[in-house]
Amino acid sequence: MTDDAPNPALLPAGLMDLLPPEAEREADLVEALMAAFAGHGYERVKPPLLEFEDSLLAGSGGAVAEQTFRLMDPVSQRMMGLRADTTPQVARIAATRLGQQARPLRLCYAGQVLRVRGTQLAPERQLPQTGIELIGSDAAEADAEVALVAAEALARAGVPSVSLDITLPTMAPTLLEAAGVPPALRQRLARALDRKDSAAATELAEQAGPLAAALPVLLAAAGPADGALAALSAADLPPAARAIADNAAAVIAAIRAREPGLRITLDPVEFRGFRYHVGVAFTLYGPGATGELARGGRYVSANDEPATGMSLYPDAVLRAARPAAPRPRVFLPLGTPPADASALRAQGYATVAALAPGDSPAALRCTHVLRDGAAQALSATPFSKDDV
Template structure:
């Protein structure tokens, strides 16, 4: 015998949690609402496995999520497997293998759980993360960018989120500027750290010939129209200019397709999954710091253009208005099944008595019901949830 206290069976590892009623049902219904919008625009659902062999899971764009991947050995084959931290690389694998001959543009949608080896920073404490998203594979055009953003915005509105913004970034812009300015290799890490921290003084210290341009770009972050004006006026290298012109074309296409969507631009921001190669987006709700979703341009299968958006249902539910709970109806023993079925069709969750109850109202309240079936009608009960 030891003096250790018994294990608390409700204790879970950091970053993992149980989702209880009614939040679990609310999340499931919200995911299906998102998926219904995606399906309405022709995005067909795929369901990749939670585990894959490491060499396929981390191939191509998957290499960028290697540090977030739990690994374990398959007892059957003795090969290493990985627990997915993000579904986009899996969808890219499916597009490049199982659906390689499918007509392009290829529109795919997905929903499922991911597990990340480390929480996503101070703003994202979860390690188990729900995802629901779309991938548009094949075209590399502003119109494709606009479709992904517009469909994502409609999906957010479908789950009751009225106010949100799409923050556009160019994660390759800073690296392109630094490369084309021939900043010495030893000086680059300090400059990138300064840009990541938005530290203007350190950018001026390490920026060399780029110091003034980078300082202007730091100040350019904000509403899309103002940021684009600043980018047009900036002294940019040819490669960087091409990136910003494509950004401007994509913004025009997004505004034309979703004129009410609030767009901001942070041209120097480069955080996020490292597989992104062009325009990227992070979705926020006013007054909240956690991301509601993230996406952007990448290469599917290593060489095929693609653009996607992954939404986080749990974060969306924390930002959206709480939906009204489904009314719960206590059904006494011996009730007419046809009547009970009709009440379910009206939206009630019917909680059937499994034995005669001495007082149906008391039993209804005990079981958290809002109504009780009496004389063929659903009667509200005082004290019901």
């Protein structure tokens, strides 16, 4: 007779247990990021994991509606959603509970988000997320601040060599709208831009008229910020698109005034990402092939206030950060005075007390053993039965 019961360790696709020591590393990293945010005046808020669907998906929350798990609240008989992104919740808090606070409002958060599906490169559906939101200012300096605070937080977490990629998600739609491109041609041109297909973009832009001619030029200009800014300056842009370009130049100038050594790239016609971005959008990358560590940008808050923010992904940051030295574990033999154990913890050790004569420091993954009143490395001092 076979046992058809499922393996109790089997979890749904995209969900996983985080075990020692990775769980502790992630928790320490989150607190390091939050400490960096607090140092710049960002105050912590804690939204609930679930909210009523109509409030969770209102405003900018509608951009993540397709990624939101829904369930019925047995108490109120109303539909609720599990957050897929924390930014809309912070915007709600700012507009309601903190609506009378002086602006600009600086808030930060840490928690888990859950998404209906992952991506091919990042299949995880439950993710840790930390971030900052600056609400109530439309100044270029506000966008610069969130980018630089996020970069500093990553440096404190062990990722010093970050690069900032800036995109203008409203530039391509603005040019297409100004050119009066028919819907079918507009869709094809947007697809060519999304795929970075310069040949197709050039051919389609010629069909779309003179105002769309800037699109393939700006597509080719993506790269280091100076070159892309020069292309934007030289392009024949309608007023709305020129305002987007001027704002990007102002944001980059504000960033360089405070951190001239930060590597900045600019893609003027990239428009992927959350659909609620209405100005510059940011992505922070670590050295090498570490992938996205943070993403954010300008959006409109829940009560139509100007806002900007950045979300950081601790799981990605852990992969990019320099590995932290594990906390040394000291084996405490039976009968160790509590004062000795307390003194070791004050020195940064984790103490692991023997509970029975057969307990072994090696089996308990200890690196040290308490002997003669001091922590001695196991590699230098072999363990003996007298230590139990």
